[in-house]
Ligand code: KG4
C-alpha cells in the first residue's frame with residue numbers, strides 16, 4: 227500500500243464480481259459525509275435467466291461488453307469527467323474471478339491513464355459500508371452481512387478492521403432463498419420472487435427444521451432447511467400451499483438470522499460496554515427482504531441497539547458502496563499498486579478465517 231495525503235474524495239467505483247456491471251461516483255467530504263453523485267447498475271438477469279443461475283463465462287463476457295459505457299454513464303449522470311476524479315475504486319474480489327478481472331483491469335487503465343490512485347476493494351467491505359450511503363453511521367457497529375454468496379456476523383471497528391463473530395457453515399441465506407425459490411418454480415433471482423409469493427401466505431402451515439439449535443455460537447446453517455423445503459415444494463401443488471410454504475421458508479430464514487444476531491449482540495454489547503451507543507447494521511441482498519428487516523429491527527430494539535440498513539438500491543450489488551469503501555481508504559491515505567490481483571476468495575477477516583476454518587480449509591472463507 228502507498229500513502230497519499232487525506233482530503234475530500236470524488237471516486238469512481240466499479241463493481242463486476244457477479245452478475246451486475248455497475249459504476250458510480252461518490253463524494254466523501256472531509257467530515258466523512260458521503261454523497262452518491264451517480265449510481266448505474268446494468269443487470270445481466272435476462273442473459274442468465276434461461277439457465278436458472280449465474281453462468282460465469284456469460285457474466286465475464288457481458289462485463290467486458292458493457293463496463294466502459296456504464297462507467298461513462300456514471301460520469302455523465304454525475305456531471306463530471308475523468309479529470310474531476312481523485313481516485314478509482316474497483317472490486318478486486320471475492321467473486322467470479324473472470325468478472326472481477328474485467329472491472330479491476332478497467333479501473334487500473336483509468337488510474338494509469340489519468341494518474342489517479344487505485345483502490346482494490348474487497349466486495350464485502352463495500353457491503354459493510356453500504357448503510358453509510360444513506361445515513362451517518364459512525365464506527366464501531368455490529369454487522370450482519372447477508373447476501374447470495376455470504377452470511378456472516380462481524381464486529382466492524384473501523385475502515386478495514388473487522389472481526390468475525392459467526393458465519394455460515396454451509397449455504398448463504400440468499401443461496402437458500404434462491405434454491406428454494408427454484409424448487410417452487412420461481413424465476414431467478416429467487417429471493418425477491420419468493421418474498422412476493424409469501425405475501426398473504428400462512429407461515430404456520432408448514433413445520434420446517436430449526437438448525438443448530440443446541441449450539442451456543444453465532445454460526446448459521448441453511449442446507450437442512452433447503453433440502454426439507456425442496457422436498458415439500460414437490461407436494462405444494464396449489465397456489466395457496468405454495469404461498470404458505472414460501473411464507474414458512476421466509477419466516478424460518480428470518481428467524482434463524484434474528485436468533486444468531488441476538489446472540490452476537492449479547493457478545494458485542496459485553497465487548498463494547500461503555501463505548502457509546504450500540505449500533506447494528508444489516509447489509510447485502512437479503513437485507514432487501516421486508517420480513518428479514520422487520521425481525522432484525524425488533525431484535526435490535528429489544529437489546530438496545532440502533533438499527534440501520536442501506537437504502538434498498540444499495541442492498542443488492544452496486545458500485546456506490548465500492549466507491550465509498552475506496553473513498554474511505556483514500557481519505558486515510560491508503561491506495562493499492564497497479565499490479566493488485568483479482569481474488570476469487572478474500573475473507574474480510576482473513577486472520578479469523580485462517581485460524582478457524584469450519585470444515586475444510588477455506589470453506590468458511592468463501593461463503594462467510
Ligand atoms: O448482495 P447481492 O446482490 O449479491 C451477493 O453479493 O451475493 O445479493 C443477492 C442475493 C440473492 O441471493 C437474492 O436472491 C437475494 O440477495 N435477495 C433477496 C431479496 N432481494 C435480493 N432475498 C430475499 N428477499 C429479497 N427481497
Ligand code: ZN
Nearest residue numbers: 353373542543
Ligand atoms: Zn454482494
